[in-house]
Structure formats: C-alpha cells, structure tokens
Amino acid sequence: MKRASKEQPLWRDEFSVQSATEKYVARRQFSKFLVLTSLGMFIGNIWILVRSWFAVKPSFAPQRITGSADIAVGEVTLFSYPTAEDPCILIRTSADTLVAYSQKCTHLSCAVYFAKEHGRLECPCHEGYFSVKDGSVLQGPPPRPLPRITLKRDGDAIIATGVEI
Amino acid sequence: MTRRGGLTAIDGAIALIAILLVIQMWLLTATLESYLSGHSEPILPAAIISGAIFIACAGLFVFVRRIDADVRSKDLYR
Numbered sequence: 001m002k003r004a005s006k007e008q009p010l011w012r013d014e015f016s017v018q019s020a021t022e023k024y025v026a027r028r029q030f031s032k033f034l035v036l037t038s039l040g041m042f043i044g045n046i047w048i049l050v051r052s053w054f055a056v057k058p059s060f061a062p063q064r065i066t067g068s069a070d071i072a073v074g075e076v077t078l079f080s081y082p083t084a085e086d087p088c089i090l091i092r093t094s095a096d097t098l099v100a101y102s103q104k105c106t107h108l109s110c111a112v113y114f115a116k117e118h119g120r121l122e123c124p125c126h127e128g129y130f131s132v133k134d135g136s137v138l139q140g141p142p143p144r145p146l147p148r149i150t151l152k153r154d155g156d157a158i159i160a161t162g163v164e165i
Numbered sequence: 166m167t168r169r170g171g172l173t174a175i176d177g178a179i180a181l182i183a184i185l186l187v188i189q190m191w192l193l194t195a196t197l198e199s200y201l202s203g204h205s206e207p208i209l210p211a212a213i214i215s216g217a218i219f220i221a222c223a224g225l226f227v228f229v230r231r232i233d234a235d236v237r238s239k240d241l242y243r
Contacts, residue, residue, distance in 0.1 A: 027175050031229045034182045038222040041189045045208075045215040048196055052205040106202070144204060165203040 058163075065090055065100075065151075065158045076114045078103065081149055081160040087111060088149050089121070090158070093132055098158060100149035101135050107142040121146065171236035178225045178232075185225075189218045 060082035071077050071092040079100075081088050087103040091114050101121065103111050110125035120138060121130040128140030135146035148164040196211040 027172075027179060028229060028233055031175075031179050031182060031226050034179070034186055035219075035222045035226045038182070038186055038189055038219045041186075041193050042212075042215045042219040044193050045196055045212040048200050049208050049212045052200055052208050055205070144202065147203075 060160075060162050062152070062159045062161045064154075065160055071098075074116045079160070082163065088160070089114065090149075090151075091121075091132060098151060099132060100151055100160065101130070101146040102149065102163070105142055106137075106144040106146060107140070112146065168236055171232050174232050175229050178229050182222050182225050185218050185222050189215055192218075 063081050065077070065079045065081075071090070073092050073094060075092060077090045079088050079090060080086055081100075088100055089103045089112065090098060090100040092098050101112075105112050105123040105125065105128055107123065107126055107128050110123050112121045112123045112128075112130065114120075114132070115122045118129075120132055121135070123129070123140065123142065126141050128142040129138040130136065130142070130146050131138055135148050137143075137145060149160050150162040150164055152159045152161050192211055192215055196208055196215075199205075199207050199211075
C-alpha cells in the first residue's frame with residue numbers, strides 16, 4: 001500500500017483534479033466566450049453599416065388621393081400610400097395648404113389622428129404628439145418624426161409622389 | 166498577488182465585461198431598428214462605439230489572462 005508523503009496526505013497525492021484550479025479555468029473560458037460574443041455584435045454593427053452603404057433609396061409611383069378635393073380646413077382624409085399596408089393621413093391646415101404624413105406612429109406603429117382642437121397629430125397609445133407643420137415630435141416616446149408624404153397638385157387632384165423619411 | 170486576490174480581480178473584470186456586453190447589445194438593437202426604419206445617420210457612430218466596446222472587452226480579457234498567469238506562476242495551488 002502506498003504511503004502518503006510527509007508533506008501531503010495520501011488523497012492529495014493521488015487525486016489529481018483540484019477544484020480551485022478547475023473553477024479558475026472556467027472563469028477564463030467564460031470571459032473568452034463573452035469577448036467572442038462582443039466580437040460577434042461588433043461584426044453585426046459593421047454588417048449593418050455596409051448594408052446601409054449599398055442600400056438603394058426606394059422610389060414610389062405617384063398616386064392620386066381620392067376625396068382630397070372636398071376637404072374643409074381642419075379636416076382630414078385617410079389614404080394608403082405607397083402600398084395598401086401603409087396608412088396615411090392628409091390634413092388641410094389652411095385654405096391652400098395640404099400636408100400628409102404616414103399614420104403609423106414611429107414609437108410602436110399605432111394609428112395617429114389629427115386633434116383639431118390642439119392643432120397637432122396625436123398618438124392615443126402612449127400620448128406621443130407630432131407637429132402638423134413638419135411631423136416632428138412634440139412630446140412623448142416616439143423617437144423620430146412622422147414620415148412625410150410629398151404631394152403635388154394636378155388641377156383639383158392631389159397626387160402623392162413620394163415618402164420623406 | 167494571492168489566489169484570493171487574483172480571483173477577485175478576475176470576477177470584477179468578468180462583471181465589467183458583462184456590463185459592456187449589455188450596452189453593446191442595446192446598441193446593436195437600436196442601430197438595427199434605426200436602419201430598418203430608413204434612418205442611416207446613427208449607424209456609423211454606433212459602429213465606432215461598438216468597436217470601442219469590443220476593444221475594451223478584449224483589453225479586460227488580456228487583463229484576466231495576465232492575472233491568471235501571474236497567480237499560476239506563483240504556484241499557489243499546492
């Protein structure tokens with residue numbers, strides 16, 4: 001039977017795995033994993049950057065807005081542009097001024113409405129308010145202005161020609 | 166440096182790396198949301214900051230390895 005050395009007990013001599021050492025290596029491996037995750041997210045940011053450099057600005061076909069001729073001052077009409085899944089709101093702010101915006105709130109895509117008494121576009125979900133002049137955010141959680149629909153007048157008809165983000 | 170001191174330093178470095186990772190994760194999701202909504206202005210600054218965070222994480226990892234080598238060289242596990 002093997003005898004323990006004078007300095008160490010038998011179990012320490014014979015048992016080669018040391019728990020403190022094992023834990024120590026696990027911390028190092030974990031930190032390596034975290035750094036590799038950080039590298040992955042940095043690569044993700046670079047990928048988005050490269051994609052943005054090669055992104056093609058979309059162009060949209062002009063579309064006549066039906067019902068736009070009979071809107072009174074302070075009244076609105078709803079339409080879809082550029083696709084049926086893009087609801088928009090057209091507002092006559094004065095006798096000769098019409099503005100149109102996407103109706104999707106830039107916070108969580110709730111439908112905004114025109115609050116005539118306040119003269120602004122309001123989102124009922126989280127009380128986000130937008131300026132009717134330029135769609136900028138007046139108050140609330142929306143992070144960006146409302147996309148503006150560019151308009152063109154063709155006689156009595158109003159034509160939507162594009163989207164300004 | 167003692168073994169206990171070394172482990173404490175490593176634990177602190179790992180905690181710091183984890184915090185930086187959370188920030189970087191938020192940055193990535195915010196950048197993606199901005200890109201998908203058509204706004205490309207914050208993408209370049211976000212990529213630069215993400216790179217800086219990665220360099221900080223790599224620096225902390227080098228620190229962890231150095232502490233590890235230092236403690237091991239003192240042969241404190243006997």
